[in-house]
Amino acid sequence: MNSKRLLDKSPAGIRVSTAPGNAGNNNHAAGNTKNYVKTVGAVDCGVILACKNDPSSGSFLYTLMLDNGTSKEYPCEGVAQNGIALTTSRKEKHIDSKKTGCDSSVEERDTGPSGSVQKRGSPTYRLIVNGRKLDDQTHVEGRGPGRRLEESKRDLLLLGPDIPPEEQYPHTSSHIPVPRNRKASGHADKEVMAATVLSSLSTSPMVLSPVSGAQAAVTEPTSRGYKESLSASYSSSTSGNWSWDASDQSVPSTPSPPLSNDISKSFLLSSQGDDNIEESETTHFLFEDPIPRKRKNSMKVMFKCLWKNCDKVLSTSSGIQRHIRTVHLGRNSDSDYSDGEEDFYYSEIEVNMDTLSEGLSSLTPTSPTTAAPPPIFPTVELPFSELDYASVRGAPCHTPLSQSAPSTLCHIRTDHAYQATAPVSIPMSSKLIQSENGISMSWQSPPVIFKGLPGPVSQIRTVGIGEKRQPTQHATVTKIHTAAAPAPKPSTGTRKPRGEAKKCRKVYGMEKKDMWCTACRWKKACQRFTD
DNA sequence: GCTGCCGGGTA
DNA sequence: TACCCGGCAGC
Secondary structure (H helix, E strand, C coil): CCCCCEEEECCCCCEEEECCCCCCCCCCCCCCEEEEEECCCCCCCEEEEEEEEECCCCEEEEEEEECCCCEEEEECHHHHHHCCCCCCCHHHHCCCCCCCCCCCCEEEECCCCCCCCCCCCCHHHHCCCCCCCHHHHHHHHCCCCCCCHHHHHHHHCCCCCCCCHHHHHHHHHCCCCCCCCCCCCCHHHHHHHHHHHHHHHHHCHHHHCCCCHHHHHHHHHHHHHHHHHHHHCCCCCCCCCCCCCCCCCCCCCCCCCCCCCHHHHHHHHHHHCCHHHHHHHHHHHHHCCCCCCCCCCCEEEEEEECCCCCCCEECCHHHHHHHHHHHHCCCCCCCCCCCCHHHHHEEEEEEEHHHHHHHHHHHCCCCCCCCCCCCCCCCCECHHHHCCCCCCCCHHHHCHHHHHCCHHHHCCCCCCCCCCCCCEEECCCCEEEECCCCCEEEECCCCEEECCCCCCCCCCCCCCCCCCCCCCCCCCCCCCCCCCCCCCCCCHHHCCCCCCCCCHHHHHCCCCHHHCCHHHHCCCCCCCCCC
16 A cells, blocks of 8 residues: 555544554554654644634634734634534543644644544644644743633633533633744754743743742752753654654663653653553643652653554654655655655554563573673664664673683683582673764673682583573584574473483482582582583 | 483472 | 472483
8 A cells, every 4th residue: 555644534533644554553562552643734823812613604713823923713614523622532631742833743643532633734623732732831831920820720621521612712812922933844943842832831930839839849850850851852753752862862771751750750751652641641740730650661662663564663753764764665764854754654652661671681691601792672673773783792792801812701601500619700891882873882791700610620611692501512602692683492402411421419329419519409400510 | 210400489 | 599399301
């Protein structure tokens, strides 16, 4: 299916973006999926001043204050017919904090049954972002420090389910100043604006003023941290989806912004996916109801390519866009030009990093006798995967130490770790990798354990990941297994052949079992008389 | 059947 | 992590 930008309308009137060959398949890792709908084309941008019901046409008329200072009326038939704009869905009681500014900014749309309808290029549909846009938030809070919190709350609830639209919108008809010199394009500008809006929202006197000084004191550093996080994740998409980008210097495994307060926590996290959590947390953000955070930092938003037969998952939106642009759309990878087409072909998924880590830990050897390369996710590409991390693979054995030394430094005995002898740990130097992208990453290589052998010293063998005891009788196997390769589970055929040496049982007999080596007593591979 | 030891369970 | 043991597989 080559048609692009498919925008299906569900029976409920919900527009969803559809990926080629993958329509409706939104069940991904954690089940939380966002599709991206990009609003393109010229749209009038401004602030809703009023919404009234036009009895003659049966539709709604929105009065919009445009950026140029003029006001305009727009019919909103489609929305009204679909009942979306004035829907009583709980979800629309609050401002969707993910909504961004004007123009061609990427707008994230829920594909769930309570999502909003939006038609590209239609100013009508620009109006129905829950009746408001992010601009509204700006102006709401921009109405001065004297504005009381309750008042703002009331404004935010103007779209409440029980209030007839005729009664809702006139409340909003008070003048809301609109910045007039706003640039109509430019991703960075929009992001700056979004960041400014969001950060100012969290620091707004409107939010802070009526509360106690203690709370204000708490909020202040929080907002500062939030600003920092905003700037740190500045490259994230304007849809509000926080993502870890290559330019983001934060630690990949802990992508969560530095949050210490529920306000900013819920605010940021609400942009990450799960609708229910988003709703509740956004609500709590608005009403400053400190609740225990529901989402753990381990949840990471990934971006999954929805192209047919392509399950590529990247950690950054830019990465997935680049992937789609180059691989599927056949565009020049060097070009930064993006018309937003890629946005339709990927979706956001949440990945529990804990689970991922568990999977990793099962992939990496847990035995202290094995040195492991840094973990590399088997199926998920972290940002550094976009770098040249081929050089990373196997790096532990290519440290300066090991380069200058014979490879035996990477060779380890694979005897069962039941030796009584104290092992000698030689931690390998931590590696600092500076990528061309400016990302530096380091890890501490697991120590290589050398053991004194009480018994006859046998050959030194090496072992790879998952390869605990290969039935190899000859020399060494290189330690540098490709770390990304899934650990080959040793089958029953890889069982170590029975050693020919006498074992403790045979030497000491059952009568002197206390003289056995511990491993023999535990029915483990004998350490004393190794082959 | 004996033996070595892997894999899993328990504290 | 130490300890223990069921059970598999080689001999």
